[in-house]
Amino acid sequence: MVTFEKVTVSFGEHVALNEVTLSLPQGRTIALIGPSGCGKSTLLRLLLFLISPTRGRVRVADRDVNQGNAIEIRRRIGYVVQDGGLFPHMTVRDNVLLMARYLGYSEETNQARLAWLCELTKFPEGALARYPVQLSGGQRQRVSLMRALILDPELLLLDEPLAALDPIVRANLQQELRAIFQRLQRTVVLVTHDMAEAAYFGDRIVLLESGRVVQVGTFQALWESPAEPFVSDFLAAQRTLSFL
Numbered sequence: 001m002v003t004f005e006k007v008t009v010s011f012g013e014h015v016a017l018n019e020v021t022l023s024l025p026q027g028r029t030i031a032l033i034g035p036s037g038c039g040k041s042t043l044l045r046l047l048l049f050l051i052s053p054t055r056g057r058v059r060v061a062d063r064d065v066n067q068g069n070a071i072e073i074r075r076r077i078g079y080v081v082q083d084g085g086l087f088p089h090m091t092v093r094d095n096v097l098l099m100a101r102y103l104g105y106s107e108e109t110n111q112a113r114l115a116w117l118c119e120l121t122k123f124p125e126g127a128l129a130r131y132p133v134q135l136s137g138g139q140r141q142r143v144s145l146m147r148a149l150i151l152d153p154e155l156l157l158l159d160e161p162l163a164a165l166d167p168i169v170r171a172n173l174q175q176e177l178r179a180i181f182q183r184l185q186r187t188v189v190l191v192t193h194d195m196a197e198a199a200y201f202g203d204r205i206v207l208l209e210s211g212r213v214v215q216v217g218t219f220q221a222l223w224e225s226p227a228e229p230f231v232s233d234f235l236a237a238q239r240t241l242s243f244l
C-alpha cells in the first residue's frame with residue numbers, strides 16, 4: 001500500500017530522515033514509534049506531499065506521490081494530525097463535513113455518512129452543533145477521526161491520536177479504535193510514543209531512531225530478537241512495559 005524507497009528528507013543541515021526504505025502492507029495496522037524528533041510525523045507528511053523527499057521515492061497504492069497527483073492522493077488518505085487540528089470556529093458537523101461539502105456531495109449523503117460515523121466512533125449526535133472547545137479531549141479525538149474518515153479513505157494516518165488523554169479515557173479509546181480498525185479493514189498507520197500502545201495496535205511495529213529505521217517486526221520480535229542495542233534500551237525505558 002505504501003512504500004518508501006531510500007527516502008531522505010533534509011531541512012537545511014538537519015537530516016530528518018536518512019535513506020528510509022520501508023513497505024507497509026494493505027489492510028493492516030502499522031505502529032510507528034521512536035523518540036521525539038526521530039522523524040515519525042515527517043514520514044506521514046511525506047505520504048500527503050506536505051513535504052517532498054530530498055532524495056528517494058514515496059509511493060501510495062503503486063503511484064509515485066508528487067506535485068501533480070498530491071491532491072488526488074490526499075483525498076484517498078484520512079489524516080488525524082498531531083494535536084487534532086480541528087477548526088475552532090466551526091461546529092463539529094462543519095468540521096467533519098468540510099471536505100465532503102467542498103467536493104459537492106449531496107447534503108443527504110453527507111448527513112447519512114455523518115450519522116454512520118457517529119455510530120462508529122460513539123460520538124453523540126446531539127453534540128454535532130457544538131464547537132471543539134465545548135468537547136472533552138476524548139470527544140475531540142472522535143471528531144478528528146470522523147473528519148479523517150468522511151471520504152472513506154483507503155489509508156488512515158493517525159499522529160499520536162491518544163497522547164493528550166488521561167489513562168482511563170485513553171484505555172477506552174484504544175479498545176474502541178482497535179475495534180474500528182478491525183471493522184474498517186483499511187491500512188492504518190498510527191504514530192505513538194508508547195510501546196504498549198504500539199504492541200496493542202500494530203500488526204507490525206516500525207521503530208525509528210534519528211531518522212532511520214532500526215527494526216520492523218512484531219512486538220515479540222523486537223523483544224526477543226532486538227536488531228541492535230538501541231531496541232532493548234528503548235524497550236527498557238518504556239514505563240508502560242514495567243509489568244513484563
Ligand SMILES: Nc1ncnc2c1ncn2[C@@H]1O[C@H](COP(=O)(O)OP(=O)(O)OP(=O)(O)O)[C@@H](O)[C@H]1O
Nearest residue numbers: 011014016034035036037038039040041042043082
Ligand atoms: N519544517 C521543518 N523545518 C525544519 N526542521 C523540521 C521541520 N519539520 C521537522 N523538522 C525536524 O525534523 C525532525 C523530525 O521531526 P518530526 O516532526 O518528524 O519528529 P517526530 O518523530 O514526529 O517527533 P515527536 O514525537 O516529537 O512528534 C525534528 O528534529 C524536527 O525538529
Ligand SMILES: [Mg+2]
Nearest residue numbers: 040041082159
Ligand atoms: Mg510528531
